[in-house]
Amino acid sequence: MSYDTAITVFSPDGHLFQVEYAQEAVKKGSTAVGVRGKDIVVLGVEKKAVAMLQDDRTVRKICSLDDHVSMAFAGLTADARVLIQKARVECQSYRLTVEDPVTVEYITRYIANLQQKYTQGRGRRPFGLSALIVGFDYDGTSHLYQTDPSGTYHEWKANAIGRSANSVREFLEKNYTEDILNSDAACVKLCIRALLEVVQSGAKNVEIAVARRNRPLEMLKAEEIEVIMAEIEKENEAEAEKKSQKKI
C-alpha cells in the first residue's frame, strides 16, 4: 500500500508523507529572513527575477495582513494568495467583533490552524508554504512567528525559510546577539547580511520591509539598501584583511 498518496493515512513508521512533501515544496521558494528587535521587526526576502513584460507590483513576497501585522512566505505562490486572503478577512472580522486589533499570536494561530486542517481533510492537500508573521501587539511588544505546512507555529528571535534556509539560520545563530535586540540599525543590517549569504549582492536582488510600533509597514528604498550593503562589504573586506595579517 502506498502511504504517500493519501494525506490522511499514516505510514507504519508514523510519517505523513504528503505533509513532509509539502515541506519540500517550501524549499523551492526563494529565501525569506525575519529578525526581531525590541522596537523593530525586519523582513527580508530574495527578490524573484521578474520576466521583462511582467508587472513587478504583482510579484510580492511580503504583504500586510493588517495595519500592524505583516507576513512573508516561501513556497507555492497560489497557496500563499489563498491563505493571505483568509487571514486578512479574519483580521477584519476580529476587529468588527471584538473592536480590537488581532494580536500577532492570534493571527498566527489562525493561519496555523488552517494549515493543520488541510493535513486532515479528505480530498485536500496541505498548503505548500511556510510563513514568517511579524508585527506589534497593542501593548507594544514585537513578535516574529513562523508557521509551516504541518500547522505548527513557533516564536523566533530570528529565522529563515525557503531555499538554503538552513545555511541562513546557521548564520543567524552565529551572529545574533542581545545587542541587536536593542538597535534598529543592527537588526536591519543582520537581516541583509543573512540574505547576502545566499543572494547576489545588490539592492535589486532583495526586498527589505521594516515594521515599527504604531507605524505602517515600510519598504526600504533601493538607495538605503545599497548604503547598508556597501557598509557590509567594507566590514567584510576589513575582516578578511585582519585574517590575512594574522596568518602572516
Added chain:
Amino acid sequence: MSLFGELQFGFSRAVSDDEDDEFARVEPNLNFKRKIQWLEESTEKIEVDELILADGPISCAFLHVYLLNHLNESEKKLLGLSATNSEFKVFQNDDKTDSELNRMRKNLIYKVDNLNNKSYLVCEVFTNLKSNEFYDWIDQLWERVNFKACTILCSQNQTSYFSSNRQEFPCVKYLSSNKEMATADKCQRLEEPNFLQNLPAAMIQFCVLKKLEFTAFVCYSPSINVDIQSVKETFSGVSGLLKDKNIFKNDDLSKKCLLNVGNLVNSVSGLYM
C-alpha cells in the same frame, strides 16, 4: 469504454496500402526528431582528446558555470547544436544577441582547443532527448568527431537512488571504465542496484563497444530543475575525483554565474515564490 452520451467516431478495419499515406505519417515525425545540426559541412572528421557530455539542466548549468563561462569566444568554437529542424531554423535566424545564460538552453556543441594541453568537444543537452533519438544522436556525433575518452555528466532525482545506507542529498556518484580510480570524499562509486539510463547509458554502451575510456558522474538531486546546491555538489564531487586533471574552475566569477543561473531558471516559473 463508451460512456452514455459520448460520441464514438467510426473506424474501418480495412488496411490502407497507399504508400503516400505511410510517407505522410513518417515525415512529421522526422520534423520533431532532435538531431545534431552542424553549422559547417565537412568531410573530414574532427579529432579531439575528450568528449564532455552534459545531459540535463543541472549538468548543463555545471558546465556553463565552471567551464564555458571562463572561456572567451576565441577559446571555444561553436560547431553545432542538437535541435529539431524548426528549432534549427529559428537558431539560424536568431540575431545572436542572447545572453550566455539563455544560450545554455540551446543544446550547443563547442570545440575547445588547448585546455590543459588537451582538446575537448563539449556537448550540452539541456532538453533531454527521447528514447528514439539516443543512438542516432550518438551515431551522428561519431560520424563527425573522433574522441578517445568521454566524461558524462548527468542527474537523476534522489528518489531513484537505492541504498541501504543513509544518504544526504544532493550527492554525486561516479561510474568509470578505469577500475583503479580512487574514490573521493564527495564522490563514491555508484553501487548496485543503481543504474544510469537514457542518453548517459547509451553513451556508456557506445564507449564500451568502441573500447573508449569513460567516466560518468551522476548527481542525485532533490530537484528536477537547476538547483544551486546540486550544481555546487556536482563541482565538489567532480573536482574531488579528478584532482590534478580537473579543468573546471571555482572562483568569484563562477560564484556570480551560479547565482545568475539559479535566478534565470527560477524566474520563468510562477509556481514557487
